[in-house]
Amino acid sequence: MADAAPRLHALVQQLLGAPFPVRVRAWDGSLAGPPDAPTLVVRNRRAVRRLLFKPGELGLARAWVSGDLDVEGDLYQALDLISGQVWQRDDDARTLTEALRDPGFRAAVRGLLRLAGPPLPPAPPREEVRRTTHLHTRRTDRRAISHHYDVGNDFYEIVLGPSMVYSCAYWESADSTLEDAQRDKLELVCRKLGLTPGQRLLDVGCGWGSMAIHAAREHGVSVVGITLSQEQAAYARKRVADAGLTDRVEIRVQDYRDVADGPYDAISSIGMAEHVGADKYLEYAGVLHSLLKPGGRLLNHQIARRPHHDETAYEVDEFIDAYVFPDGELAPLGSTVTQLERAGFEVRDVESIREHYALTLRRWVSRLEDDWRRAVRLTSAGRARVWRLYMAASALAFEQQRIGVNQVLAVRPPPSGASGLPLRSRTWN
Structure with a gap:
């Protein structure tokens, strides 16, 4: 008798103590739940075992990455509905100890164990x-960066498009092209930094070289771009050579802590500081401060989380730490500004571009879905599923103000105290 889906749907509702707002299709072909909702496809009993062994985000992620779970219908809607039940903040949800005092909760767990069946949960995909501690040494940072960025340049070309910019674009409108929006972001950074011909720019976390090439070609500066990814560096060097800019752009595989050829007139750090870590952030800010000439500008483009609990603490996301950005940590904006100021910077401008990242991520997801088979061939089905889930869930997080992204412009004050910025600095010249 095909009844796995009704049983599963009822047990999940009993476990949550609330309606489960998505439809469920189980391995036996049965269906249960709201007929107009997106469908959560539970392909086998192994998915249930994964969720029982690791309740919440990590268990769902393991089942998704392994292909034990899938979604039919609108992925964004499904994630939005499920997140309301699963990804609750700790202070809004019962602890497991409290939940186990509830006879109904215990009965639901026993029912799910019977439905899941033996054997023990399988190994993670x-x-x-997995990381047990966030050391942020040169070796562990290099390993973490390699895990994320050395997936294959061809794969990133599918997701990012010709611009090869892996950070939030800057949209004139939702109808703009991704390439135009990324060009506008690079130009915005250059204008905030006040780049002029002959200056030296350090691009920390240079990726595939897009910022370095744009700054050298459009603003006549000399650029040193640094990355910890060998694949990124090789790709960026080829792009620099193809653009005829080898006399003005140097790409290095180098840790920011090992740069010793300052001073620079300006520093850009776009989507890199999330990798630095709480314990190393003041050191990061201090190193960049020491590499700038007096009066030089820093543009720090960084994702931030909303403050809660300890407002200075950094936060690690289980799924992202395990599959996307090992050792990545998000801090509130206020903590970032404080650390920059402690290092000696004067923070002159903060611009939130949260909505822009949601638009960017949705475009990346569309590009991945449109070329799905090739993406799987270039990496693996699991890796492609990681990126699809990560980017779609992140788009929702930006839209719902659970995370944000900010461009912080800071200056290393000269002895005179003159910042060098125009009186109306939002003109960025």
Whole structure:
């Protein structure tokens, strides 16, 4: 008798103590739940075992990456509905100890155990990397960066498009092209930094070289771009050579802590500081401060989380830490500004571009879905599923103000105290 889906749907509702707002299709072909909702496809009993062994985000991620779970219908809607039940903040949800005092909760767990059946939960998918501590040494940072960025340049070309910019674009409108929006972001950074011909720019976390090439070609500066990814560096060097800019752009595989050829007139750090870590952030800010000439500008483009609990603490996301950005940590904006100021910077401008990242991520998801088979061939089915889930869930997080992204412009004050910025600095010249 095909009844796995009704049983599963009822048990999940009993476990949550609330309606489960998505439809469920189980391995026996049965269906249960709201008929107009997106469908959560539970392909086998192994998915249930994964969720029982690791309730919440990590269990769902393991089942998704391994292909034990899938979604039919609108992925964004499904994630939005499920997140309201699963990804609750700790202070809004019962602890497991409290939940186990509830006879109904215990009965639901026993029912799910019977439905899941033996044996013990399988090993995590091979795409998973686990960290027990966030050391942020040169070696561990290099390994973490390699896990994320050395997936294959061809794969990133599918997701990012010709611009090869892996950070939030800057949209004139939702109808703009991704390439135009990324060009506008690079130009915005250059204008905030006040770049002029002959200056030296350090691009920290240079990726595939897009910022370095744009700044050298459009603003006549000399650029040193640094990355910890060998694949990125090789790709960026080829792009620099193809653009005829080898006399003005140097790409290095180098840790920011090892740069010793300052001073620079300006520093850009776009989507890199999330990798630095709480314990190393003041050191990061201090190193960049020491590499700038007096009066030089820093543009720090960084994702931030909303403050709660300890407002200075950094936050680690289980799924992202295990599959996407090992050792990545998000801090509130206020903590970032404080650390920059402690290092000696004067923070002159903060611009939130949260909505822009949601638009960017949705475009990346569309590009991945449109070329799905090739993406799987270039990496693996699990890796492609990681990126699809990560980017779609992140788009919702930006839209719902659970995370944000900010461009912080800071200056290393000269002895005179003159910042060098125009009186109306939002003109960025």
